[in-house]
Amino acid sequence: SQQGEEDPQALSIQEGENATMNCSYKTSINNLQWYRQNSGRGLVHLILIRSNEREKHSGRLRVTLDTSKKSSSLLITASRAADTASYFCATEGGAQKLVFGQGTRLTINP
Amino acid sequence: NAGVTQTPKFRVLKTGQSMTLLCAQDMNHEYMYWYRQDPGMGLRLIHYSVGEGTTAKGEVPDGYNVSRLKKQNFLLGLESAAPSQTSVYFCASRSVGQGRQETQYFGPGTRLLVL
Numbered sequence: 001s002q003q004g005e006e007d008p009q010a011l012s013i014q015e016g017e018n019a020t021m022n023c024s025y026k027t028s029i030n031n032l033q034w035y036r037q038n039s040g041r042g043l044v045h046l047i048l049i050r051s052n053e054r055e056k057h058s059g060r061l062r063v064t065l066d067t068s069k070k071s072s073s074l075l076i077t078a079s080r081a082a083d084t085a086s087y088f089c090a091t092e093g094g095a096q097k098l099v100f101g102q103g104t105r106l107t108i109n110p
Numbered sequence: 111n112a113g114v115t116q117t118p119k120f121r122v123l124k125t126g127q128s129m130t131l132l133c134a135q136d137m138n139h140e141y142m143y144w145y146r147q148d149p150g151m152g153l154r155l156i157h158y159s160v161g162e163g164t165t166a167k168g169e170v171p172d173g174y175n176v177s178r179l180k181k182q183n184f185l186l187g188l189e190s191a192a193p194s195q196t197s198v199y200f201c202a203s204r205s206v207g208q209g210r211q212e213t214q215y216f217g218p219g220t221r222l223l224v225l
Contacts, residue, residue, distance in 0.1 A: 031212055042114075042200055042216035043153070088152050092212060096141055096160070096204070097168070100152035 006089060006101040014109050019076040021104040023089030024069075030092050032065055034074050037086045037103070046074075046087075076106075084108045111136050114217035116201050122223045123191045131186040131220050133201030141204045142184040143168075143214065144176060146197040153200060159184055160206075191224045198222070 007022045023032070031050045035043040049056045049065045049072065056063045062075040076083055086105050090098040117132045133142065140161050145153035145168075155168030159178040173195060175187045184203075188195060198221050202214040 033212070035216075040219075042218045043202075043214075044216070045213045048212060090152075096206065096212075097143075097155060097158060098153075098214060099169075100145075100154070102150070102152045 006087075006104045008104060009102070010105045010107070012107040012109060013079060015079060015081055017079055019079050019083070019106055019108075021074045021087050021089075021106070023072045023074070023101055025072075025089075025091045025099075025101075026070065027091075027093060029067075032063075032072050033090045033092070033098065034061075034063060034072075035088045035090060035100075037088065039085070043088065079108045081108050081110055113137065114201055114203055114215050116199075116217040116220050118220060119218070120221045120223075122225065123188075124225050125192060127191050128187070128189050129191065129222075130188075131199055131201075131222075133184045133186070133203075133217060134182055135184075135201075135203040135215070136182065137203060137205070137215065138181070139203035139205045139215070140181070141206060142178065143202040143204075144174070144184065144186045145200045145202065146170065146195075147200060147219075148197050156186065156199075191222075193224045196222060196224045 033048045034046045037043045047058045060077045065072045086103045088103045090100045114135045143158040144156040157176040159165045162181045165176045177185045198219045201217040204214045
């Protein structure tokens with residue numbers, strides 16, 4: 001069974017708008033990571049937030065983590081057509097293994 | 111650096127046939143992983159390895175075997191393929207140790223179709 005559940009499953013917005021994706025998980029974690037997958041490609045790491053952090057920024061990306069609610073969100077600001085992809089959250093507990101959510105499919109319309 | 115490479119890119123098998131998927135990384139990473147991704151799903155861990163000569167089961171190990179004879183290579187074997195193993199297979203690696211980065215680096219994937 002998968003640890004993370006992502007919401008929404010699909011999101012379609014206009015270029016320039018902000019996109020927000022949410023991830024919920026079930027057990028305690030060491031860190032939570034977000035990955036992007038372009039169609040037919042492997043996953044690319046975007047950002048990692050540790051369990052003792054609440055917010056992290058990287059360029060147009062902003063990630064928040066609420067360990068009391070076991071949830072995280074990924075915000076992409078000023079979206080571009082190139083941001084069209086699937087986005088996955090992944091949690092790491094012990095044993096250096098990642099457990100992935102089912103992903104959010106993001107479409108940016110020109 | 112080539113990063114993580116996978117061979118082959120695409121394969122069609124008949125039920126009952128066997129095959130081996132090869133993953134190679136040139137980043138001197140200790141840990142390596144095999145995942146499968148089914149349509150509309152996230153990745154599920156099949157097997158992983160924390161070092162040369164060691165392997166461990168992941169979430170969905172049945173029907174697969176792995177070997178890590180060399181640090182840079184991680185092989186995934188299907189002894190008797192079944193249609194349920196039709197999927198896209200991804201390999202990943204990561205480093206450990208002081209100042210370790212928890213990021214996993216992924217290969218481009220192998221599409222497997224079992225008829």
